[in-house]
Amino acid sequence: MAEALKGTCMCDACKFTATPTVGGLGAGACHCGMCRKWSGGMYLSVDCGASVKFDEGAPVGSYKGSEWGERLFCRECGSSLLWQTQDGQNQHVSIQAFDDPGQFEIGVQVFIDKKPGNYALAGETKTMTEAEVFAMFAPDADPS
């Protein structure tokens, strides 16, 4: 059974536990415009399924940036915490919220075609374009 990890925002107001999904999507980098604007850079996250539990009273802000997605962040310090589908599933938690962000292997880069050309990650990873992501996760949705 995978271990529940402790996570927190920059100011420690939003504490939570989350369990990376064994055999799940793992950790990846998202270069889409929304994740870049929201996080300030590329968004590095790990698939934690539906396992995230915030401490009671945590000042978690929520923003629904699309018809299906929702972004949770700390209302006190602005730290990006997780992206999820609006049903609370598919929680992709920021790796930087955990004590040891380096423990996660970045196995995939998504929305690679939306990445500005002035930066790139070193190393070989699987990459997926916007169209490939939609085909895999939301074949009925209109990405436009």
Add this chain to the structure above:
Amino acid sequence: MAVDCGSSVRFEDTDALGSYKGSEWGERLFCTVCGSSLVWQMQDGTGQGVSMNAFDDPAQFTLKNQWFIDKKPDNYALVNETRCLTEAECIAMFAPDKA
């Protein structure tokens, strides 16, 4: 990823602007509605590093520096060739009395 904008940032409307002072000298500005990271600045409003992704064309900026490079986890790195400064070098540059 941020670009140095001095003290030139002007917000049209500050109703949704959040601020967090994470250290004795720094301050982070963000949107309280969506959580977007906007600016890191010195608490006197100078040294404004604006999120490159807040602009319409983030690609127009050339990455020249990586700060706190010794604090970067090992599981990612940029291919960009930049100057790299450690935590000690950053503090010596910006807050020498804290060094």
